[in-house]
Amino acid sequence: MKTVPSNVQIVAQDQAVGVGGLPEEVSLALADIAGVVGEGLLAMSVAAGMAVMQAMFEAEVTAVTGPKGRHNPERVAVRHGTGKGSVTLGGRRVEVSRPRARTVDGHEVPLDRYAQFAADDLLGQVVLERMLAGVATRRHARIAEPLGTDVLEGARSTGRSAVSRRFVKETETALAELLSRDLSEQDIKVLMLDGEHMAGRCVIVALAITADGRKLPVGLWDGATENKTVVRSMLADLVSRGLSAENGLLVVIDGAKALRAAVNEVFAGLAVVQRCTLHKRRNVGDHLPDKEKAWVDAKLVKAFNHPDPEQGLRHAKHLAGLLDQPHPGAANSLREGLEEMFTVARMGIDGRLAKTLVTSNPVESMISIARTTNRNVTRWRDGHMVLRWTAAGMLNAERSFRRIKGHKQMPQLVSALHRHAHPETAAATDTVGAAA
Template identity: 40%
Template sequence: MNGVSTRKYKEIIPEMADTVGVSKSQISREFVAASEAEFKRLCERRFDDANILVIYIDGIQFGDCHVIAALGVDSDGQKHVLGIREGSSENSRVTTDLLNDLVERGIKADRLRLFVIDGSKALRCAIDSVFGHKNPVQRCRIHKVRNVLSYLAKDQQQPVQASMKAAFSLDAKKGQQKLQKLVEWLDREYPSAAASLREGLTEMFTINRLGLPLELHRCLGSTNVIESPNSGIRRWTCRVKRWRDHSMVVRWVAASLLEMENKFRRIMGYQHLWILETKLNELAEKSGIAKDEQVA
């Protein structure tokens, strides 16, 4: 229509771009401004009216920059990006700051919630410090299986993995007994694998101990719910060849998470979340937390 051959469009587009102010540097400035706005929006979001039952926390790494993210699930099974912080989940100050920020923005500490985390000791301590030690914590089973298998000979990995998965499907008492026997067996030839399995063993069965239906175990037994968005972030940022600084990483993570949030689906088994809410309320009553403090 404008006398430009389709064979020559690659040559003419750069010239056109310069005439309308869409140079590479201009696009870069526009994206910096847009991503800063998204990060600000994420940091200022409030959750006073959200009935958050579950909080997942996990980390993602870009080069030498670590970012931890918190994702919440409400009573309808909807996922909410709660917040992010630059730093490692092994850093107690970073994890505590992240959780304190959630409290300030409406995720109050006056009720019980289920936390799903990896094996970070700093994060576990931060939960106790900010939200109280009575909140149930579920350790990610997938992380645990990977850690244990990493210490084993290849021919031992499949049977150990099968034993662990079988134990997770049992009630808490029987499941822990089964894994304790596995620990004793591993101690003979694979002491590092045994130590890994022994660490945090009780919290591997938190959802079993709460008596939650199997339909919820897949989503509540691991941090996959938040690892999936983390994979999405890597797809969004795969073309970035060089991270200029850590603030760039944080801005990209914030913008990516908020964009993906629009496409989040409800968690599997969300129809049974009322059972989790009931169990949390019962646990709160037994723990001496006032019932009127359970209102979201």
């Protein structure tokens, strides 16, 4: 059993000077810490941290000016009292007293330690995290950490306007980061495109998948509708930032004709298109009465999952023929882009990777996370606000990304895309194999 030393004393703040033979500054700091014990462990920790921070400020000034009270004719700077300052702490700006120093010819000496503690970056990140988690601007002050009464008396930057300004700044940064990503160093093999309707606008979103199966948000474009001009502009922007289809590219789309036309125009014959089978099933089902949906969908699933893509295509065409008379709308919807439902299968991709690539689920999942982040928005001011929020949500989703299911099969896809983009190479390889 440990014995408490007999010389340990607990004192009130007004008795702190000279306790136990400690220097006055240390005694006062200890008294400040002891004074907030009743407010909880976090408040006590904050008080200790603030005391250490002030000691760091003092140490830096001493390093520049020399010890207080000792005259040095060769010194290059002198103490210049203290000034009001503020540091970032617990999602707030907290007032502090900062020592100052000036050169002998009267110029202010910048203090690195204070600059580090006073930086706004961390506060902006805290605001962004809370807003994306659904915390309303008016509630930031209520959910902030309890730092102690003395610290909170001068705290600021938790009002609605201050929080809103910081969030706008952080989302501007997120949007700029997303729209300026250098893609030239990324070996992108799959591009998934989807449109998200928000606040009366259509935002086109792009998600890339690299040769090793990593997912990357790469594009975001605003338009009134999901038309070819808007999609073409976004694709051209991706190309200008380094996206290349030189060795083949698989583009997965939800079936919108505007997306397909833009892909043809920008990538010519280098890109192959896979239509989302899930969207096709939904679209066909929307043209059917409820009692017919189940059996039609079951036949579609069987056709799309057939191990032989040509046989699966024949089954799907046969189903369209069955629907011609009773439900012509469903038949026409099924036939539209039907060949491109089997692109991945025709390249010889199966298993888990095929299940990943025949739908636009990865990009829709990212959009879903982005949509969750803006659930508290009650008024969209303009298109730029829509882009800011969506970009922040996409980058927030990226933090939880893992490699796609079936990523170990990606070399198989890379080879198939290369053969598509360079058919002469594939033909030469076949000739050599036949000769051998």
